[in-house]
Amino acid sequence: MFKKIGLSLVALIATYIAAMAISGNQIGFPIAGQGSYCGSFGNAGVCNSTIAAGPTIVTGNETIIANTNLGSGQNPQTVLLNMAAINALPYQYVASAANAGTTTLTNLVGALILDPATTLTSYNVVFPAATTLQDGQTVEISSTHTLTALTLTAGAGSTISNAPTALTISTTAAYGYKFLYDATTTVWYRVQ
Numbered sequence: 001m002f003k004k005i006g007l008s009l010v011a012l013i014a015t016y017i018a019a020m021a022i023s024g025n026q027i028g029f030p031i032a033g034q035g036s037y038c039g040s041f042g043n044a045g046v047c048n049s050t051i052a053a054g055p056t057i058v059t060g061n062e063t064i065i066a067n068t069n070l071g072s073g074q075n076p077q078t079v080l081l082n083m084a085a086i087n088a089l090p091y092q093y094v095a096s097a098a099n100a101g102t103t104t105l106t107n108l109v110g111a112l113i114l115d116p117a118t119t120l121t122s123y124n125v126v127f128p129a130a131t132t133l134q135d136g137q138t139v140e141i142s143s144t145h146t147l148t149a150l151t152l153t154a155g156a157g158s159t160i161s162n163a164p165t166a167l168t169i170s171t172t173a174a175y176g177y178k179f180l181y182d183a184t185t186t187v188w189y190r191v192q
Contacts (some may be wrong), residue, residue: 025155030054032062060108061090082109097143099121105139105155107132114143122149127188130157135183138191142176143167145189152190162190 028039032054038047053126063080070077089110094103097116104126105112112125125141132155141152147167154160164177179191 032056032058032153057141058083058088058090060084060106060110064088082134084110084137084140087138091139099123102126107134107137110161111140114141114145114147116143118147119146119148121153123147124151124153127155127158127160128185129155130186133158133183135181135182137181138178139181139188140176140178140192141167143169145169158186158188160188160190164190 017113028049028051030052031037033056034054036050036053039049039051040047042048050098058084063082064086065079066079068074068077068079087110089108091111091113092103092105092109093113094101095115097103097114097120099120100122101120102124103112103114105128107128109128113183114120114123116123123143126138140153146169150165150167152160152163158181161177167175169175174192176192177190179188180191181188
């Protein structure tokens, strides 16, 4: 009798924890960009478990817990995804970008924002090496001023398809570029 009650209690607790995880309530994890918070409340609404503050910024090195939703109990049911796999990488901001300047992107950058004081006659952007990239990873490039001559240089082991040669600012149309990396062909394809 006690064995059945004990097993029922264990099953109930396991179901609760699984339901909390599936619903996105990852118990006890710090939240990036936010301070500490109360993880659970006791009697009279008093906090009895404080969760530490998270890191101030997202760096791109983080991993995210995800359910695979594979049927019939196939493994794995839970996996870790890196930020590039879901195109959630942070951006790189370059204040006062200068003529003939160069920005070298790492595999942890999802967008590049150039903020020169005025139109630039030339600028170079170097993409990351192929060995560091995730299939399907994207990078966007934008600027607050026109780049008369834009040179995009592929990282080691990759190429760039349909690379633009300028970036013109417009108040009436979208501007900037977006590229998607295909690991099979090792090509950055322009998708915008």
